[in-house]
Amino acid sequence: MNPDAVPPDRPESFRAAPVPRRSSLLLLPALAWLGLFFFVPLALMLAISFASRGTYGGVVWTLSLANYANVLDPLYVKVFLRSVLLASVTTVLCLALGFPIAYYIARLPARRQGIWLLLVMIPFWTNFLIRTYAWIFMLRTEGLMNQVLAGLGLIGSPVDVLYTEMAIVIGLVYGYLPFMILPLSAAVERLPPSLVEAAWDLYASRWAVLWRVIVPLTKPGLVAGCTLVFIPSLGAFMTPDLMGGARTMMIGNLIQHEFLVARDWPFGSAIALVLMVSVLLGLAIYLRAERAGTRLAAGG
Amino acid sequence: MAESSVELRDVSKRHGDTRAVDRVSLVIRRGEFFAILGPSGSGKTTLLRMLAGFESPDAGDILIDGRSVRGVPPNQRPVNLVFQTYALFPHLTVAGNIAFGLEMRRLPRADIAARVEEALDMVRLQGKQDRLPAQLSGGEQQRVAVARALVNRPAVLLLDEPLGALDQQLRTDMQVELKTIQERVGLTFICVTHHQEEALTMSDRVAVMRQGRLLQVGSPRDIYEAPQSAFVANFIGRSNSLTGRIEMVSGLRCTVRAADLPAADPVVAACPAGAGIGSPATLMLRPERLHLSADVQVDGYDNMLPARVSKAIYNGSETQYLLALSDRLSWQVLIPNAGNGQKRFQPGESVFLRWRADEAVVLSE
Numbered sequence: 144m145n146p147d148a149v150p151p152d153r154p155e156s157f158r159a160a161p162v163p164r165r166s167s168l169l170l171l172p173a174l175a176w177l178g179l180f181f182f183v184p185l186a187l188m189l190a191i192s193f194a195s196r197g198t199y200g201g202v203v204w205t206l207s208l209a210n211y212a213n214v215l216d217p218l219y220v221k222v223f224l225r226s227v228l229l230a231s232v233t234t235v236l237c238l239a240l241g242f243p244i245a246y247y248i249a250r251l252p253a254r255r256q257g258i259w260l261l262l263v264m265i266p267f268w269t270n271f272l273i274r275t276y277a278w279i280f281m282l283r284t285e286g287l288m289n290q291v292l293a294g295l296g297l298i299g300s301p302v303d304v305l306y307t308e309m310a311i312v313i314g315l316v317y318g319y320l321p322f323m324i325l326p327l328s329a330a331v332e333r334l335p336p337s338l339v340e341a342a343w344d345l346y347a348s349r350w351a352v353l354w355r356v357i358v359p360l361t362k363p364g365l366v367a368g369c370t371l372v373f374i375p376s377l378g379a380f381m382t383p384d385l386m387g388g389a390r391t392m393m394i395g396n397l398i399q400h401e402f403l404v405a406r407d408w409p410f411g412s413a414i415a416l417v418l419m420v421s422v423l424l425g426l427a428i429y430l431r432a433e434r435a436g437t438r439l440a441a442g443g
Numbered sequence: 444m445a446e447s448s449v450e451l452r453d454v455s456k457r458h459g460d461t462r463a464v465d466r467v468s469l470v471i472r473r474g475e476f477f478a479i480l481g482p483s484g485s486g487k488t489t490l491l492r493m494l495a496g497f498e499s500p501d502a503g504d505i506l507i508d509g510r511s512v513r514g515v516p517p518n519q520r521p522v523n524l525v526f527q528t529y530a531l532f533p534h535l536t537v538a539g540n541i542a543f544g545l546e547m548r549r550l551p552r553a554d555i556a557a558r559v560e561e562a563l564d565m566v567r568l569q570g571k572q573d574r575l576p577a578q579l580s581g582g583e584q585q586r587v588a589v590a591r592a593l594v595n596r597p598a599v600l601l602l603d604e605p606l607g608a609l610d611q612q613l614r615t616d617m618q619v620e621l622k623t624i625q626e627r628v629g630l631t632f633i634c635v636t637h638h639q640e641e642a643l644t645m646s647d648r649v650a651v652m653r654q655g656r657l658l659q660v661g662s663p664r665d666i667y668e669a670p671q672s673a674f675v676a677n678f679i680g681r682s683n684s685l686t687g688r689i690e691m692v693s694g695l696r697c698t699v700r701a702a703d704l705p706a707a708d709p710v711v712a713a714c715p716a717g718a719g720i721g722s723p724a725t726l727m728l729r730p731e732r733l734h735l736s737a738d739v740q741v742d743g744y745d746n747m748l749p750a751r752v753s754k755a756i757y758n759g760s761e762t763q764y765l766l767a768l769s770d771r772l773s774w775q776v777l778i779p780n781a782g783n784g785q786k787r788f789q790p791g792e793s794v795f796l797r798w799r800a801d802e803a804v805v806l807s808e
Contacts, residue, residue: 335528335530337526337528337530338530338532340497340517340524340526340530341524341526341530341531341532342532342543343497343516343517343518344495344496344497344517344518344522344523344524345518345523345543345544345547345591345592345595346518346519346544346547346548346595347518347543347547348518348547351547355543356532359534360532360533360534
């Protein structure tokens with residue numbers, strides 16, 4: 144017998160050992176939780192979306208596509224498009240603000256990195272509602288921002304920021320910036336500094352270093368950060384509700400309105416499902432394009 | 444055109460409290476393969492990074508092709524660096540990596556393609572241009588790194604421990620290959636290494652550094668045969684040393700009495716310039732220049748010392764003997780292994796060590 148062969152009592156156990164059957168029991172609590180509190184309500188929502196509203200706000204079990212047809216009403220399409228626009232602006236701003244911060248943090252020595260990441264996360268220790276009210280306090284007509292600007296003589300009369308789309312974007316960027324910084328700094332940390340130096344040594348300008356080396360190599364972090372900011376921004380309802388006032392409705396407010404004010408659960412469910420499916424579709428298209436791109440780069 | 448490719452004038456650089464590079468002046472000739480050799484922490488990598496432009500000297504000046512490069516960023520210097528870790532772009536193919544510098548300088552597409560092709564030929568990677576770096580072996584990655592730098596035809600090619608990550612066999616092959624490439628392209632190569640064999644085999648000249656200072660600059664032969672300090676003698680190859688005082692001078696020869704040897708055994712060596720009777724001297728002797736015999740022989744060797752074999756280590760091409768000359772002094776000797784008739788010594792055996800007076804390098808401090 145070949146002396147190098149694996150002894151028979153240890154059959155190939157070193158690589159790709161199959162997960163013992165009993166270990167999969169570990170998944171059970173999580174699966175039960177997900178099934179009970181995610182898939183069941185989701186299925187319920189799907190069912191309700193085909194029903195119709197009763198006279199007093201109940202659910203009447205009819206089978207119709209009327210709710211989905213209703214979503215295509217220009218009024219709602221406009222809300223949907225506005226939400227996409229505001230979420231996109233929020234994502235771009237988070238990226239523009241977050242990338243330099245993430246890069247800075249990732250290049251610090253490990254000990255000081257921890258302090259900075261802590262600073263990024265500290266706002267989470269305070270209730271989001273309270274932080275939003277703090278922003279309202281700062282942005283309102285007689286608020287801190289206008290007082291400072293007037294005091295510096297930069298403006299004659301107060302500027303109205305609160306209850307505009309700009310206020311919504313400020314609130315969303317503030318709220319979701321950490322979700323951009325955390326995955327990005329992890330991605331930058333995995334980028335060896337020597338690659339940046341190599342590009343620089345090979346005549347790349349600072350912009351070329353960024354676009355040709357840093358961006359392509361931190362892409363997983365960029366995608367993760369943008370997804371983590373865009374999706375919750377798209378469905379946000381508290382920030383637009385409190386900071387956007389009554390004039391600017393986002394899709395999150397619409398859903399909230401249908402469920403709680405109009406008491407039209409079937410229509411609310413239909414909007415929510417359309418939102419979810421379009422986000423999933425967007426991600427799927429992106430991932431497919433990405434995989435095709437990688438295959439192309441690898442030379443087939 | 445200036446004869447010097449790179450000139451360092453009194454260059455110093457501090458890292459915190461340590462002088463990483465301490466008043467180094469050096470002229471590197473055009474088309475020369477120049478090695479900077481030193482242990483880790485000797486400042487050789489800092490020196491290289493200053494040439495590449497990643498760090499700037501605190502004092503002194505660096506000239507490349509006769510022009511000062513003070514304040515010139517790396518992307519505007521006519522030098523390219525082969526990184527120790529290769530630093531290949533993992534998202535670009537072999538061809539994409541090699542073309543990177545040319546694309547950044549906005550050369551016409553056709554020129555880029557032709558030069559990439561030529562570079563692939565030179566490092567013998569034809570047919571691998573569409574691979575990603577992760578799909579290459581260590582040696583192939585190393586060749587891509589060299590091609591990526593050379594394709595730009597820099598005035599100076601910098602190499603940072605270029606063979607450090609390769610295994611022994613590949614390392615030896617690449618030493619020859621790098622030297623061949625350098626001779627073919629005729630560019631100035633500056634190679635930083637802590638590996639003395641690498642420095643000796645590849646380079647035209649070697650500079651030895653220690654603690655930020657330049658100890659000695661010369662051809663590999665000079666450095667090996669005529670080290671000017673005990674550090675150089677011990678760092679480049681192996682060396683036996685003997686310290687004592689000069690007892691007698693007669694013409695070009697002197698007699699040295701060693702502190703660690705019995706009084707009956709003075710040693711004859713070439714006399715260092717300016718040394719007088721009573722001045723201290725250190726003799727450095729290469730292990731392969733010593734001869735061993737079982738009994739007393741007087742056949743043209745100037746020195747003969749009795750010793751006892753404490754260990755015999757068979758290395759394949761040679762046998763390394765560790766010898767005790769006295770209680771405090773032990774030396775090593777390398778004897779090439781010959782055929783069956785060769786006398787082999789066993790531990791515990793008494794032997795005689797013999798060498799000619801001019802085989803020893805005498806350092807007088």
